[in-house]
Amino acid sequence: MGRPRDKNRELSVNLSFSFRHQQLYPGLSGQYSGTQIIDEIDRIANREKCSRSKIIVCGLAEYIDRHGLGNSQTLLSSYDEGGLKSDGQIEQEIIQYFIKRQENHYEVNAREIGEQVRLNGVKGDQTSSTIDRIVKQLLAKEVRVIQ
Numbered sequence: 001m002g003r004p005r006d007k008n009r010e011l012s013v014n015l016s017f018s019f020r021h022q023q024l025y026p027g028l029s030g031q032y033s034g035t036q037i038i039d040e041i042d043r044i045a046n047r048e049k050c051s052r053s054k055i056i057v058c059g060l061a062e063y064i065d066r067h068g069l070g071n072s073q074t075l076l077s078s079y080d081e082g083g084l085k086s087d088g089q090i091e092q093e094i095i096q097y098f099i100k101r102q103e104n105h106y107e108v109n110a111r112e113i114g115e116q117v118r119l120n121g122v123k124g125d126q127t128s129s130t131i132d133r134i135v136k137q138l139l140a141k142e143v144r145v146i147q
Helices: 034-048 052-067 076-080 087-103 110-119 126-140
Strands: 024-027 030-033
Touching: 030 034, 034 052, 052 126, 087 110, 087 126, 110 126
Parallel strands: none
Antiparallel strands: 024 030
16 A cells, blocks of 8 residues: 545546457447447547547546446345345336437436336435436436436
């Protein structure tokens, strides 16, 4: 372990990673080759007028948000046998529901997302954070969400 970091200094880290350009990597809406990943990062950076580094760091931060506490998914065998759905499965089903609705030119609003979350059994403190994650994922997929 190094010495403690001065919180007032800007942190600069150079990251290096490698991937096989033809290998497929899973994403929320399909699989991407390494080459497609870099092409998409460049496309998004150009559209949002920011650097490739910013896109990568934001992507890593989003990954930490989703996976930092560990994987809470239910085993697929439990789901196949009529078991409980995991939070991740519920979120993905709701996201797909609203993506299909938008394709049919229906508006997507945050209140309806909340209704779907509650209808799918998410209760208590988890409700608002689940809604927030779903809204973020819909916006990332360029689905317009009315607040």
